[in-house]
Amino acid sequence: MPNATERTGPAPGTPPLVQLKGIAKYFPGVVANQDVDLEVRPGEIHALLGENGAGKSTLMNILTGIYQPDAGEIIIDGYLKTFASPIEAIAAGIGMVHQHFKLVRAFTVAENIHLGWSETPRIISPQALEARTAELSASLNLAVRPDARVDELSTGEQQRVEILRVLARHARVLILDEPTAVLTPSEARELFRALKQFVAGGNAVIFISHKLDEVLEISDRITVLRGGRRVATEKTSTCNEKMLAKLMVGHEIVLDDLRACGTKPVAQSGEPVVRLRDVTVHDDRGHTVLNRISLEVAPGEILGIAGVAGNGQKELSETLTGMRSIAAGQLMLGGQDFSAAGPADFAKFGVGHIPEDRLRSGLAPALSITDNAVIREYDRASISIGPWYRPRAALALARTIAHAASVRVPNFAMPVRNLSGGNQQRFVARREMRIASKLLVAAYPSRGLDVGAINTMMRYFVELRDAGVGIVVISEELEELLNLSDRIAVMFHGEVMGVMDTASADIEQIGLMMGGQGTAAPSRMGAMVH
Amino acid sequence: MALRVQRFPSASPSAAIAARAVAIVLALVTAGLLLAAAGAQPIRLGQQVLRSTFSGFGIEDVGLLVTPLILTGLSVAVALRIGAWNIGAEGQFYAGAFAATGIALFVPGPGVVMLPAMFVAGALGGLIWIMVPTLARAYADVSELITTLLLNFVATLLVYYVSTGPWLDPGGHALATTARLKHDVPEFFGLVHWGFPIAVLLAVTLAVAFSFTHWGYEVRIAGSNAQAAKYAGMPFRRHLIVVMLLSGAIAGIAGMLEVAGTVHRLQGGISNNFGYLGIMVAVLARGSCIGVLAGAALMAVILNSGIVLQTQGVNTSTVLAITGLILFFTAIGDELAHFKITRSQPA
Structure with missing residues (x-):
């Protein structure tokens, strides 16, 4: 008998939103991905964990059509797909917010949101563009300043613009690469709230991070990659930090308290540097x-x-x-x-x-x-x-x-x-x-x-x-x-x-x-x- | 095990050179096919071109063409080092020729003094011509692409004006040119004038300066990433100004050598498009000063072939088309040089 208080998830028989099967990708002298399976269900926040070079970015670049896999299948909503370009991936409802933002710095927020979007009217005044942006911003609950130029914005604000840009294009799967690196704890909590709200509507989030604590806090399931391969997919409720760190690096590792270690010079008096x-x-x-x-x-x-x-x-x-x-x-x-x-x-x-x-x-x-x-x-x-x-x-x-x-x-x-x-x-x-x-x-x-x-x-x-x-x-x-x-x-x-x-x-x-x-x-x- | 084609982030030098050689051959073959389609006999024309290019007379002609091409190519390549596009070598060429002619016509003196004076005047003429674009770029961030290009028309018209107006040959021996200059750049081994060794020496000197001096290193960093230059405390603006002025001066020297070494009179159209062809030379050389020598030699042979082809009744535009084809195929070749066929073994 399933526990009544546990989230029940989608009805049985609902296909996963995204299914990757046996994905492989090779670069000169490097196996970036090999035999990677990933299944993302509607309504879940799926964390993707791994060290630098574990193949997370490559895998997501394959899912978003930037790279084509050398082997394996991409199945979206139960249908086999091939993405020749990011445009096709976006059309299939897969959007990504990269760690390094892809915004035109000299454009306003409104212009960035509407850039390269089929729903942008052909002829429109800047005011109308800003009004549309304000509407989107309100309906998706992401506060942005439509008339601000991107290079005036803080990194956190730029991230919101990126997310809004992706969600405005009706993404059903939102991929976030290291999203909290630029946020305060309270901004991060706000982001998490927005993500929970997003997946509650039957959508899904793939959350890439190195940070174990926040992965444990936000995700429903966790997939760990190491050396280009998938080493585990676990329910978050069964995970803890120690075991995840071990899975990630292959052995136990913790951030040391470095303040006390080493031979600290005794006298710190005298002229400051x-x-x-x-x-x-x-x-x-x-x-x-x-x-x-x-x-x-x-x-x-x-x-x-x-x-x-x-x-x-x-x-x-x-x-x-x-x-x-x-x-x-x-x-x-x-x-x-x-x-x-x-x-x-x-x-x-x-x-x-x-x-x-x-x-x-x-x-x-x-x-x-x-x-x-x-x-x-x-x-x-x-x-x-x-x-x-x-x-x-x-x-x-x-x-x-x-x-x-x-x-x-x-x-x-x-x-x-x-x-x-x-x-x-x-x-x-x-x-x-x-x-x-x-x-x-x-x-x-x-x-x-x-x-x-x-x-x-x-x-x-x-x-x-x-x-x-x-x-x-x-x-x-x-x-x-x-x-x-x-x-x-x-x-x-x-x-x-x-x-x-x-x-x-x-x-x-x-x-x-x-x-x-x-x-x-x-x-x-x-x-x-x- | 499977064979696959992969793009590598950097091309190996041997692959890059091979790709360029193939590109040039393909461009010539394409041109030949087009000529054949137009009813000409490309093989016979080719033989004709080879024969006349490598006769003593042909080498002399190529030698005359190659000197200004080396210099205008250098002019563009030098500016590229700091990340600037000097589209105005044409105008600076005219300005250099104009300044040198002015000295030759109106200042009396013996050749030993006058030729160096004309040389300096030519360099200064080119330098002054790029001065405004340089300062506008350095202090107001105005694109030098536009300003240098537009000043070409001013220089061209200026030279037309003086050579048909105030400086028109008073002897009336020739139409629409100035009088013959009293001082000639002396001959070098009876083949070309001294401009050729000067141009080669300049190319080598610049190559050494860029590779083996602090200044060259700083220009390399500043030209590649101005932010990084600022980070390291290098004076980006000063380097930009010096390098752009140098670029203008080199094009001015090309103009001086052309008027004092080859044409001996200032006249409209004296530049023969050398300034614009210099852009092609620099691009073919990928901005390398030594590469400019090879690029200029290739371009000179092509230009000379054009003269030969013309005597065979082929339109001169064909030559322009061939240079365009070479550039086009080279660009493709450069990209293809990044690809390699590799064997991948799934681990």
Whole structure:
């Protein structure tokens, strides 16, 4: 007898919404998928778990028509289908929100929603387009600002636009790739509510994530991929974090508490490596994005910056590395005034920078791995004599960095964009660690990495910290910051809401401050105008 | 085990070169078939072209064509290094020829002094002609594609005007040109003038500068991703300005050498479309300075063949069509070079 309180699910005989059978996909030298079966039923949230490179993205790219499988069948609603292109997959009701959003940044929200959509009227005024968008937004319960340009939006808002775009096209299966990476806990809860509402209407969600706790919270069933193969499909009610982690990596692994480990340098007194005093910064259009920020980092200290993406963290990292000039206030590095210095001066002083968007600003994607390896050291003695650049010495340095980052590189003349995201990140991290003799600024260093890779990254930071380097880590992962940093600063609307010692930090309090509530720093007086 | 065709993210150099060779042959075969369809005898024409190209006379002709093509090709290729499209090599060519002619006509002096002065004037002429597009791009982000292109028409008309008006040959020996310039670029081994070794030397120097200097490295990064250049603290704007001005100066030098080495008079149409053909040369060379030498040689042979074909009663447009076909097939070949047939063994 089935338990009456358990969700009964669809009537017997209802075909699964999506059925993948024996899917295989090969890339040069790599088996991306092999013998993968997946069944997604109406009304369920199906989580897809796996490390980087486990084949999750490939599988979803096959389901959404971006790739064609080398073997296997795709069955939608009981009918065998082949998707020659994403358009056909969308027509069959399968929509995906990618981790890297596919929006036209120069267009408004309304324009993005209606772009490439057969239901968009041929001739329509911007006002009518915005009205239609507002209607969609209301009916699907996803708040967006129809007239805003996409590049003005925070990452969380952009995600809502992406979801709205997919749902507006009558998707019945919504695929979300790492959707909560850019959200606050409360925004994530809101997303979860919307997803539950969506599946209650007989639709389904495929939820890709590395985060075990949220997978356990939101999903009905979980499929785990490892090395391109399916290792398990389980009911969520029978799962726990430990067993899922074990299934994912093949052995037990947990994020360590790194704060206590290592040989921490004893004396942290003396001159801070970096000190911001009432620093105000404008964005490219002259809006204030950092408002009278005061922070300091001691040698051998890790300062975590918490906050929802888009509250000035990116600008803070750019300010700390000299990429963005400051409008008012003072920036001191090791006692010297660097308020007017440029990024090259910061790098020379010993400031490393792992940027938020490594492909866009940390690397030249089309150039070789060697060219990208030496971007920090090309004018130093090891690579050059006078004005001359030595390609051989550059190659040797590239090998050293790749080795330290444990990135296997078949050919150093290959464009760096051919490396996987995780490898790019480790490569950039190792490159920056070489020059970070005083300070390392890391913006979202674990974004898009799996548990194992995140652990490696965190160990890099601990290694540097133990060598007496000051470190600023910007992250949305509160847990990660709590495990790693000595102090945590919370940012909201371009201001520091407060700085606290991690040992005595209250998560509830941090959460409130991330949302703009809670006790403010003493310097902050009431409501500021933004 | 199954055979499958796979696209690789980067093509191997040998595959890329092979694909280009096949592309050029296919373009010529296609052109031959079209000529045959039009009633000509492609094989006989081909023999004719080969014979006259590799006679002493033909090599001299090709040598005269190749010098300006190397330089305009370099001009475009150099700008591409910083991510700019210089469509205005044509105009800068005219401006360089104009400036050099001005010096030659109106400043008296011995050849040893005057030729270097004309050379510098030619370079400056080209540089000034690209100055406005450069500054507009660097400070206002105005697309250099449009501005350099439009200035071509200004330069062309300017040269037509002076050569038929104020600077018209007072001796009246020739119509619609200036007087013969007093100073010639000396001959080089009796085949071509000194412009040819200068052009080759310039190509090699630039290739070395781009590969083996800090400056070259910074330009490479800045041209590939301006954000990354900013991240590393490289002066993107300064590099953009220097490289674009250099690009204009090289096209100006091409104009000076053409007027002082080959034509000896400034006249309308002196550029012979070398500026536009330079774009093709640079694209064929994939932006490589050494590759420009090969691209320019190929283009010169094709242009020379056009002259031969014309004597055989074939329309000159055929040559334009052949260059277009080569570019077309090369583009296809470049893409196909990414594909390989592999054996896959399901694990």
